[in-house]
Amino acid sequence: NAGVMQNPRHLVRRRGQEARLRCSPMKGHSHVYWYRQLPEEGLKFMVYLQKENIIDESGMPKERFSAEFPKEGPSILRIQQVVRGDSAAYFCASSPLSVANTEAFFGQGTRLTVV
Amino acid sequence: GIQVEQSPPDLILQEGANSTLRCNFSDSVNNLQWFHQNPWGQLINLFYIPSGTKQNGRLSATTVATERYSLLYISSSQTTDSGVYFCAVEKTSGSRLTFGEGTQLTVNP
Numbered sequence: 001n002a003g004v005m006q007n008p009r010h011l012v013r014r015r016g017q018e019a020r021l022r023c024s025p026m027k028g029h030s031h032v033y034w035y036r037q038l039p040e041e042g043l044k045f046m047v048y049l050q051k052e053n054i055i056d057e058s059g060m061p062k063e064r065f066s067a068e069f070p071k072e073g074p075s076i077l078r079i080q081q082v083v084r085g086d087s088a089a090y091f092c093a094s095s096p097l098s099v100a101n102t103e104a105f106f107g108q109g110t111r112l113t114v115v
Numbered sequence: 116g117i118q119v120e121q122s123p124p125d126l127i128l129q130e131g132a133n134s135t136l137r138c139n140f141s142d143s144v145n146n147l148q149w150f151h152q153n154p155w156g157q158l159i160n161l162f163y164i165p166s167g168t169k170q171n172g173r174l175s176a177t178t179v180a181t182e183r184y185s186l187l188y189i190s191s192s193q194t195t196d197s198g199v200y201f202c203a204v205e206k207t208s209g210s211r212l213t214f215g216e217g218t219q220l221t222v223n224p
C-alpha cells in the first residue's frame with residue numbers, strides 16, 4: 001500500500017508565476033489535508049477536502065491560493081502569482097475518515113522556492 | 116483555537132541516553148499523534164495515541180487526556196533519532212490537526 005504521494009518534491013518558481021502542487025492520498029483514503037511549514041516552524045493547517053468538496057479552508061489565504069480534490073485524480077494546491085513569502089514546504093496528509101476519528105499520514109512534502 | 120505546547124524546545128543528548136518529550140494541550144482532544152521529522156524533512160508517524168500508553172521498540176508514549184498532556188519516551192537514543200519531534204492534536208469535533216512547535220533533538224555519537 002503506497003503512502004501519500006506528493007509531486008514535485010522540489011519546485012522553483014519566479015515571482016509572479018503559478019505553482020501547482022499535487023497530492024495522491026493513500027488507497028482507500030478520501031480525506032485530504034494541506035499544511036504549510038515555514039523554515040524553522042511547525043506545520044500550519046491550510047485546507048481540508050473530501051472528494052469534490054472543500055470542508056474547511058479557514059487556514060488558507062483568501063487571495064492567490066486555491067485547492068481542489070476532484071472525483072478522479074490527485075488533490076491540487078494552486079498558488080497564483082507567487083511571492084517570496086510563499087517559499088515553504090507544503091505537506092499533504094490523508095486519512096480514511098476525518099482526523100477526528102483516525103490517524104493521518106503525511107506525504108514527503110513539496111519544497112517551493114520562489115526566486 | 117486549541118493551543119499545543121511542546122517542551123523542551125531543544126535537546127542535546129549523547130548516544131545511549133534516555134529522554135522524555137512533553138506535549139501539553141489546552142482543550143479536549145479526539146486525536147493525538149507524535150511525528151518525527153527527519154533531517155531530510157520527511158514526517159514519520161510514531162504514535163496515534165489519543166489516550167493510554169503504547170510502545171514501539173525503543174519508543175513509547177503516554178497520553179493522559181483528562182490532564183491534557185502526552186509524553187514521548189526515547190530510550191537508548193541513537194544518532195538516527197535526531198530531528199524534530201512534533202505533537203499534533205485534533206480538538207473534539209474539529210477537522211484538522213494542530214501542531215506544536217516541536218522539540219529539536221540532536222543525538223551526538
